[in-house]
Amino acid sequence: MNLAPIRRLGIISALQEEQQGLVEAMQGAATHVHGRRDYTTGTLWGLDAVCVLSRIGKVAAAMTATLLVEKFGVTHILFTGVAGSGGNGVKVGDIVIADALVQHDMDASPLFPPCEVPLTGMRYFSADVVLSSRLAVAAAAFVDSALTGAISDVEQKLFGLHAVTVHRGLVASGDQFINSAERIERLARDHPGLLAVEMEGAAVAQVCFELNVPFAVMRTISDNANEKAATDFLHFVQAVAAKYAFYIIQRFCEQEAEA
Numbered sequence: 001m002n003l004a005p006i007r008r009l010g011i012i013s014a015l016q017e018e019q020q021g022l023v024e025a026m027q028g029a030a031t032h033v034h035g036r037r038d039y040t041t042g043t044l045w046g047l048d049a050v051c052v053l054s055r056i057g058k059v060a061a062a063m064t065a066t067l068l069v070e071k072f073g074v075t076h077i078l079f080t081g082v083a084g085s086g087g088n089g090v091k092v093g094d095i096v097i098a099d100a101l102v103q104h105d106m107d108a109s110p111l112f113p114p115c116e117v118p119l120t121g122m123r124y125f126s127a128d129v130v131l132s133s134r135l136a137v138a139a140a141a142f143v144d145s146a147l148t149g150a151i152s153d154v155e156q157k158l159f160g161l162h163a164v165t166v167h168r169g170l171v172a173s174g175d176q177f178i179n180s181a182e183r184i185e186r187l188a189r190d191h192p193g194l195l196a197v198e199m200e201g202a203a204v205a206q207v208c209f210e211l212n213v214p215f216a217v218m219r220t221i222s223d224n225a226n227e228k229a230a231t232d233f234l235h236f237v238q239a240v241a242a243k244y245a246f247y248i249i250q251r252f253c254e255q256e257a258e259a
């Protein structure tokens with residue numbers, strides 16, 4: 001399968017920590033403020049790129065993705081962030097790369113089936129297979145060779161980061177922070193194969209589908225989407241997820257610049 005050359009890569013995260021260090025690592029960085037967001041253009045490890053924080057939620061992410069394409073001319077989009085586990089063997093510290101994404105809170109039934117985006121005929125939006133595979137290669141390289149050096153022993157112990165696994169599969173997005181065991185279990189029942197829940201990916205997926213732009217979504221699992229999610233979340237994002245994102249994006253850009 002083919003992928004058009006990455007002439008300009010858009011990198012979106014919801015929160016500052018999920019993209020920590022990337023703007024500082026850019027060469028020739030220039031920041032453009034538009035629609036209350038900072039879009040920083042420059043070169044990242046040899047690749048022309050635009051970094052932006054979307055903030056949280058589907059509308060925020062959709063607007064950011066649209067502007068990246070229409071105003072900043074990106075040809076491909078990566079989303080990097082954290083997510084709650086959807087079960088199916090996914091644990092805190094693992095990485096999930098989306099094969100497909102669904103808006104779990106979309107419900108125009110009985111006019112349309114639950115979770116179908118009305119008038120698109122779509123319930124599950126596929127991520128670009130090639131781009132996602134290359135991201136998975138970069139993620140696996142990080143886990144195999146850099147993780148133990150990048151994250152302190154104390155934090156590896158604290159978050160139980162052992163046998164860290166890169167999973168590929170279904171991600172569900174909605175405008176809700178999921179922090180109830182009952183709720184996540186129901187979502188997992190409604191969406192067989194669910195690996196992660198978050199609040200932006202499926203919105204980016206819809207925009208990229210409609211604008212015909214290849215995209216991939218990578219999530220580090222920060223919590224189990226249950227009653228303890230909020231406390232686990234904050235510490236994890238600062239101590240762990242920021243490092244994962246930086247190393248994996250670096251690896252990805254280096255791979256692409258060499259190709």
Ligand code: SAH
Nearest residue numbers: 014056082083084176177178197198199225
């Ligand atoms: N209490 C946090 C809330 C952030 S919302 C704060 O004040 O900053 C959670 C963010 O992380 C969203 O961008 C979402 O995509 C992701 N996320 C992580 N765990 C999640 C969960 N259990 N449910 C939904 N989104 C989650």
